[in-house]
Amino acid sequence: MHKSKLAGFIVDCCTDDLSAAAAFWGRALGMEVRPLPGAEGTKYMSLIDRNCALDIEVQMVTHPSRVHLDIETDDIEAEVLRLEALGAKRVEQVQSWWVMQAPTGHRFCVVSADGSGDFESKATSWS
Numbered sequence: 001m002h003k004s005k006l007a008g009f010i011v012d013c014c015t016d017d018l019s020a021a022a023a024f025w026g027r028a029l030g031m032e033v034r035p036l037p038g039a040e041g042t043k044y045m046s047l048i049d050r051n052c053a054l055d056i057e058v059q060m061v062t063h064p065s066r067v068h069l070d071i072e073t074d075d076i077e078a079e080v081l082r083l084e085a086l087g088a089k090r091v092e093q094v095q096s097w098w099v100m101q102a103p104t105g106h107r108f109c110v111v112s113a114d115g116s117g118d119f120e121s122k123a124t125s126w127s
Helices: 018-029 038-042 076-085
Strands: 002-013 032-035 044-048 055-060 066-073 089-094 097-101 107-112 124-126
Touching (some): 018 032, 018 044, 018 055, 066 076, 076 097
Parallel strands (some): 002 055
Antiparallel strands (some): 002 066, 002 124
16 A cells, blocks of 8 residues: 655746746745755755645756646555556656656656655555
8 A cells, every 4th residue: 555645736947047937936826935955956946835735846947838746655666556557657767756647648747755744644545
């Protein structure tokens, strides 16, 4: 048995100016913008969601701009297999997570639950 739930949304921005992109989305959504530490800070900025406790980030990408969601889980391989049984396909493994594609063509990521927040109480259990 494993668990998973919606972790949040990533705003993929095809831009050379991550700060400007994050500033726009921060102002548009009424959220504080925070840089991520270390090397992640060169590609991602966090938007602080004080209402829903979702992880919302702005990401610099080279593909066309879009929004994708992250599903967090306590067992990445089990969740990927569950989603493949529903028709999703693996696209690429990036570090510890998988980029997936839904049957509808939408891309999303399966990431590891970080153990913080309300994962244990809010996640769905799967057999």
